[in-house]
Amino acid sequence: MTAVRTVSGKAVSLPLDDIDTDVIFPARYLLHTEKKGLGRFAFHDRPEIVAAFEAAGHPQILVAGANFGCGSSREHAVWALAGLGLRAVIAPSFGEIFRGNCANNAVIAAAVDARHIGGLHAAAAAGGEIAVDLEAQEVRADTLAVPFAIPAGDREMLLEGWNTTTRLLALHGEAIAHFENRQRAERPWLWNKDETTP
Amino acid sequence: MTDTKNAQTLYDRLWSDHVVARGQQGRDLLYIDRHILHEVSTPQSFELLRENHLEVRRPETQLAVPDHAVPTRDRGAGIREELARRQVALLEANCRAFGIEYIPLTDERQGIVHVIAPEQGFTIPGITIVCGDSHTATHGAFGALAFGIGASECGTQMATQCLWQTRAKTMRVTFTGALPAHVTTKDMILALIGRIGASGGSGYALEFAGEAVRAASMEARMTLCNMAIEAGSRVGLVAPDDTTIAYLDGRPRAPQGRSWDQAVAHWRTLRSDDEAFEREVEIDAAALAPQVTYGTSPDQVIGVDETVPEASRHTMDYMGLNVGQPLAGLPVDYAFIGSCTNSRIEDLRAAAALIRGRTVAPGVTAMVVPGSTMVKRQAEAEGLDKLFTAAGFEWHEAGCSLCVAMNGDRVPEGKRSISTSNRNFEGRQGAGARTHLASPAMVCAAALAGRIVDVRKEHVS
Numbered sequence A: 001m002t003a004v005r006t007v008s009g010k011a012v013s014l015p016l017d018d019i020d021t022d023v024i025f026p027a028r029y030l031l032h033t034e035k036k037g038l039g040r041f042a043f044h045d046r047p048e049i050v051a052a053f054e055a056a057g058h059p060q061i062l063v064a065g066a067n068f069g070c071g072s073s074r075e076h077a078v079w080a081l082a083g084l085g086l087r088a089v090i091a092p093s094f095g096e097i098f099r100g101n102c103a104n105n106a107v108i109a110a111a112v113d114a115r116h117i118g119g120l121h122a123a124a125a126a127g128g129e130i131a132v133d134l135e136a137q138e139v140r141a142d143t144l145a146v147p148f149a150i151p152a153g154d155r156e157m158l159l160e161g162w163n164t165t166t167r168l169l170a171l172h173g174e175a176i177a178h179f180e181n182r183q184r185a186e187r188p189w190l191w192n193k194d195e196t197t198p
Numbered sequence B: 001m002t003d004t005k006n007a008q009t010l011y012d013r014l015w016s017d018h019v020v021a022r023g024q025q026g027r028d029l030l031y032i033d034r035h036i037l038h039e040v041s042t043p044q045s046f047e048l049l050r051e052n053h054l055e056v057r058r059p060e061t062q063l064a065v066p067d068h069a070v071p072t073r074d075r076g077a078g079i080r081e082e083l084a085r086r087q088v089a090l091l092e093a094n095c096r097a098f099g100i101e102y103i104p105l106t107d108e109r110q111g112i113v114h115v116i117a118p119e120q121g122f123t124i125p126g127i128t129i130v131c132g133d134s135h136t137a138t139h140g141a142f143g144a145l146a147f148g149i150g151a152s153e154c155g156t157q158m159a160t161q162c163l164w165q166t167r168a169k170t171m172r173v174t175f176t177g178a179l180p181a182h183v184t185t186k187d188m189i190l191a192l193i194g195r196i197g198a199s200g201g202s203g204y205a206l207e208f209a210g211e212a213v214r215a216a217s218m219e220a221r222m223t224l225c226n227m228a229i230e231a232g233s234r235v236g237l238v239a240p241d242d243t244t245i246a247y248l249d250g251r252p253r254a255p256q257g258r259s260w261d262q263a264v265a266h267w268r269t270l271r272s273d274d275e276a277f278e279r280e281v282e283i284d285a286a287a288l289a290p291q292v293t294y295g296t297s298p299d300q301v302i303g304v305d306e307t308v309p310e311a312s313r314h315t316m317d318y319m320g321l322n323v324g325q326p327l328a329g330l331p332v333d334y335a336f337i338g339s340c341t342n343s344r345i346e347d348l349r350a351a352a353a354l355i356r357g358r359t360v361a362p363g364v365t366a367m368v369v370p371g372s373t374m375v376k377r378q379a380e381a382e383g384l385d386k387l388f389t390a391a392g393f394e395w396h397e398a399g400c401s402l403c404v405a406m407n408g409d410r411v412p413e414g415k416r417s418i419s420t421s422n423r424n425f426e427g428r429q430g431a432g433a434r435t436h437l438a439s440p441a442m443v444c445a446a447a448l449a450g451r452i453v454d455v456r457k458e459h460v461s
């Protein structure tokens, strides 16, 4: 994954709460088995949202409402948003699985205090630039500078551009093997008798 | 007496038992004992393995089944829809390439991931289990730490058997009293979501407790845990007890013989200390009415005897409702009994029991889609299929079907559906479809009446 430090550019405002991943990526397009090119299905059944993206002129940042990305775990929602060119989403809160999916796709999910979201919506709607600074954990627009929250592990992974899977094996391979040996002794029913220890 | 400092919830116990490495700020590397796969969320997960030249670490801990995209009628002809056929074939090919057991469409063990894994005894207490599907919380009904993940995480789990996770806070939801007749665990969970909101459980692991939970069957507990995600929580738990153990005894993938005894001894230790919860919610189950949603978020829910409250103009227009209008009496076009929330044998029995010689109202399309082929066969052995079809219900093969409307089953634009599924999101049952969530008995009663009715008044026992 490529490292992400600061995302800055145009933003689009979507000031609605509880936008679920079915709205972001309607289920009938889930039959597609690729990751690339899914932007064309984003918000497909909500033409007014698609129009807002177009009016904003290829925004890199989405300013959203509370509980954004709730519902289905479909990572297609993030792939589709990334396909539209988004590299950061700012909201008061996120669906938890969606937030994890963002981190795995180099998209910053920045949680700002609900008190500050109105100002950011206004800035986005006015067509100004917004900067999401991952190092400083701060969103800036015009005269505004507001802190945002992101799980420490997600932030580190995004900043370093790590590959979660290979890094995990490299750093924790021994700890995993150790755990497995212990579990095999203590909870033998979780292991097939003929299963070879990896 | 328990020392409050050492007091632990079931969630804490399950978590501690699976920590491989400690991280920062409550983030730990967790060992994931089991993974269930379906065709929709895993194509890109296998790509992740290939791109990184990785293998599946413990293929024995993985189980795959097609459910979302599969047709639920005329299955003899195979899958006609091109993309769906390719997607299911891809799952089978990926499983073969990586040594994972794949349950084919023609197998009697086939069905919705969250129905078949417990049915096979693949889900047991005390384990961590994941799936690229948000309703994985269902398996928490067994006292397993079960949660939904994204496709990338599915790949990571297969390669490493581990995931980095942030520990949630714990919330106990106590349902006091006994449920009244014709009120179910579906109504309990809908009432909870209405109370705390669609993000009210965000950041929390829920544990369900109290008289109404202890009295519930495993099927009913699965319904309860299934919709934890609709309250914003990834995890819904019920502590294992005799009901759990009796359900699992003799299941094909459950431990057998001496292993079974060892496992049961461990399962008996899986419980919460009373004082350990960070938040408590109490709901009087005895006072609950059958619940029905009126909006496009699962927290927009009321008792069937109430009137539609304030909601956004957009939502009211989408649903074709007015503020102050009663839900009872509202005509329906579709009635769906199915989904991982309510497609188990007890759900079908509860619905069938209401028919009593009556027929589906003219103009209503009513369908029953069993959660697994085994549920379907069981229902057929009991003659439930005959009751349904004689009444004018369609009787389908197992799958997700109208819960997610990606297999060809779909509610047309502007049509009103009453459904036992878990999501009333815009477009969930088809673009422009209007969905009301309710229990199997409520859906069956509405199908027969042609309008939303209070099942407590309809039923003459």
Ligand code: SF4
Residues within 6 Å of the ligand: B067, B068, B112, B113, B114, B133, B135, B339, B340, B341, B399, B400, B403, B404, B421, B422
């Ligand atoms: S039945 Fe519905 S909610 Fe359950 S797994 Fe299938 S699509 Fe998801």
